[in-house]
Amino acid sequence: MPSPSTIPESVRNLLGYRWREGDNTFERVFRSDPDRQPSHYHIRTGQMVETDADTLSHAEVKALVEEGVFGNLAAIHPRGVSINKHAQHALTDFLGEVYRAWRTYQERLAEIARVSPPVK
Secondary structure, rough: OOOOOOOOOHHHHHHOOOOOOOHHHHHHHHHOOOOOOOOEEEOOOOEEEEEEOOOEEHHHHHHHHHHOOHHHHHEEOOOOEEEOOOOOOHEEEEHHHHHHHHHHHHHHHOOOOOHHOOOO
């Protein structure tokens, strides 16, 4: 499991996807298999998991589990990956907070640029 001060590579990779504020795009990444218990999302081996913006592969979702992103709230099985839906929602919240922080940074930078001369 990664140290608390290090964001795992699999999570950093997700930040490369487009984020759409307000509709929790990444929540759709982990679709629930209707044949399984409702408290977990199941992504079958070889499955592509689509969102309106991008597509994550089973391998990308599996990497999150392998790197311990969900702790013991996820497992890899021969037929796919299972993730506790509340743990996945926590990851979605984290990703949203990162994008909000990035937007705040950009806004602050624009404010500074309005009152400061460019560096030459």
